[in-house]
Amino acid sequence: NAGVTQTPKFQVLKTGQSMTLQCAQDMNHNSMYWYRQDPGMGLRLIYYSASEGTTDKGEVPNGYNVSRLNKREFSLRLESAAPSQTSVYFCASSERFGPSGAFFGQGTRLTVV
Amino acid sequence: QQPVQSPQAVILREGEDAVINCSSSKALYSVHWYRQKHGEAPVFLMILLKGGEQKGHEKISASFNEKKQQSSLYLTASQLSYSGTYFCGTLSQAGTALIFGKGTTLSVSS
Numbered sequence: 001n002a003g004v005t006q007t008p009k010f011q012v013l014k015t016g017q018s019m020t021l022q023c024a025q026d027m028n029h030n031s032m033y034w035y036r037q038d039p040g041m042g043l044r045l046i047y048y049s050a051s052e053g054t055t056d057k058g059e060v061p062n063g064y065n066v067s068r069l070n071k072r073e074f075s076l077r078l079e080s081a082a083p084s085q086t087s088v089y090f091c092a093s094s095e096r097f098g099p100s101g102a103f104f105g106q107g108t109r110l111t112v113v
Numbered sequence: 114q115q116p117v118q119s120p121q122a123v124i125l126r127e128g129e130d131a132v133i134n135c136s137s138s139k140a141l142y143s144v145h146w147y148r149q150k151h152g153e154a155p156v157f158l159m160i161l162l163k164g165g166e167q168k169g170h171e172k173i174s175a176s177f178n179e180k181k182q183q184s185s186l187y188l189t190a191s192q193l194s195y196s197g198t199y200f201c202g203t204l205s206q207a208g209t210a211l212i213f214g215k216g217t218t219l220s221v222s223s
Binding site for chain 1: 114115142143145147153154155156157158159160200202204207208209210211212213214215216
């Protein structure tokens with residue numbers, strides 16, 4: 001049982017490059033989330049999707065786009081990477097209203113130089 | 114919108130107790146608690162629903178005061194394995210966006 005799978009685990013980008021972070025869950029969850037984690041800032045919500053076909057902005061959406069491809073997959077795209085986007089990115093999923101909590105992927109450590 | 118956690122850091126010796134608080138200015142459907150070990154992903158501990166119900170997980174328990182929009186996490190007789198960063202997460206009334214606080218770092222030494 002894989003849970004939440006994120007790819008890649010590590011990535012180095014040059015300023016201005018684009019990339020897509022992939023996330024897939026096998027728990028049949030409706031809700032999926034993308035967070036970024038920076039020292040002292042906790043987990044900040046970038047975008048979320050409450051169900052297949054819907055996406056909404058979170059706390060820090062600028063510079064990012066998302067796609068809920070189907071119920072399993074939720075991708076995060078950086079169109080033109082900036083050094084301020086250097087962070088650890090986590091994808092998570094849960095049932096709506098989260099009665100069993102959210103399950104997190106192992107994270108992607110992204111460095112933009 | 115981000116819930117406020119206090120304290121920011123706690124240093125304990127094995128066997129001591131600690132309380133971590135989480136408060137929000139918005140009406141909440143539920144409060145989640147997670148623990149993250151260094152270099153790992155956050156792991157779900159428990160959820161508190163409206164009604165002030167207290168939940169337990171090993172020697173870790175929590176409460177939720179719906180009127181005050183506050184939750185507290187209680188760690189009793191702490192163990193070395195309790196070290197990590199604890200996050201509270203709050204879920205909106207619509208049950209969609211899960212927003213986390215900045216975390217409380219707990220260090221337990223022998």
